[in-house]
Amino acid sequence: MTAPALSTRGVNKSFGQLQVARDISIAIPKGERYALIGPNGAGKTTLINLMTGMIKPDSGQILLGGEDVTALHPDERVKRGLVRTFQINTLFPNLSALEAVTLAICERTGDAGTWWKALPSYRENAEEAYTILKSLRLGDHAYRTTRELAYGQQRLLEIALALATRPQVLLLDEPAAGVPPEESSELFSVIADLSQDITVLFIEHDMNVVFRFASRIIVMVGGAILLEGTPKEISTDPRVREVYLGGAHHA
Known part of the structure; x- marks a missing residue:
């Protein structure tokens, strides 16, 4: 069973x-x-x-x-x-949606310690991040900063960050x-x-x-x-x- x-x-x-x-x-x-x-x-x-x-x-x-x-x-x-989201979102307002999710994936893969590298250095992680955003209907907003997103989209971005951990x-x-x-x-x-x-x-x-x-x-x-x-x-x-x-x- x-x-x-x-x-x-x-x-x-x-x-x-x-x-x-x-x-x-x-x-x-x-x-x-x-x-x-x-x-x-x-x-x-x-x-x-x-x-x-x-x-x-x-x-x-x-x-x-x-x-x-x-x-x-x-x-x-x-x-x-086992992953959760909170009642009040805790997003980084100046990061783009793609940057935020890529950073979360880098944390999962152990690449977050090499933060000084440019985003293109993490092409595979960025591609995974975009796939997650697209699955949540945020693909068209991947390069917008968090502060520019509607509140409902910000809540979806928080879920995207959770999905980046592969829960x-x-x-x-x-x-x-x-x-x-x-x-x-x-x-x-x-x-x-x-x-x-x-x-x-x-x-x-x-x-x-x-x-x-x-x-x-x-x-x-x-x-x-x-x-x-x-x-x-x-x-x-x-x-x-x-x-x-x-x-x-x-x-």
Whole structure:
């Protein structure tokens, strides 16, 4: 039996008297698109931080492809294929999209230490970077600086930087945050078209987007998993409608 791409077993985390993760056990199969939803304070970003090693659990395990990575530092998890984006982008405004992604690839290949060489010296890396940008519909904007890109395009560039690490699992923390509604659908259609070799877990507030693009949905409330199911199961579950869909539309 194939191991899940990413899983947690009995993960707990408290900050003083505040328990932010309570016995969290999930398993995400390879190639799936999972959404993580829940009201404010549900613990969604905390769970992402636990998975990526930004914070350590008090107990429980984080497994990547069946391998226990609980004790690994965040950078070591990235090298093993577990990569994330953040709610607020952290891009270099004066680099072109192509330069930024090429630099990320150079970091992966170990060429980043020879930064004094001109970009043409890294032709293979630059070609890979352009291929990534093209796959995210940013090929026509490869030579534009980050500051010139529309915000939705900047969010896609952040995903391009994540793809430069060749992830097995991609965690997207509110990828459409701050993106105008007319750009949000395009952003998620690009995410949906990512290689099936990449497993995706994303946090998102827009339920129309969630129900359209997620194969399964995990609902969190109060630091615990309320339930997991298909979009249809989640949309019709009275517990979800009570704690989230019917009340707080902004997680």
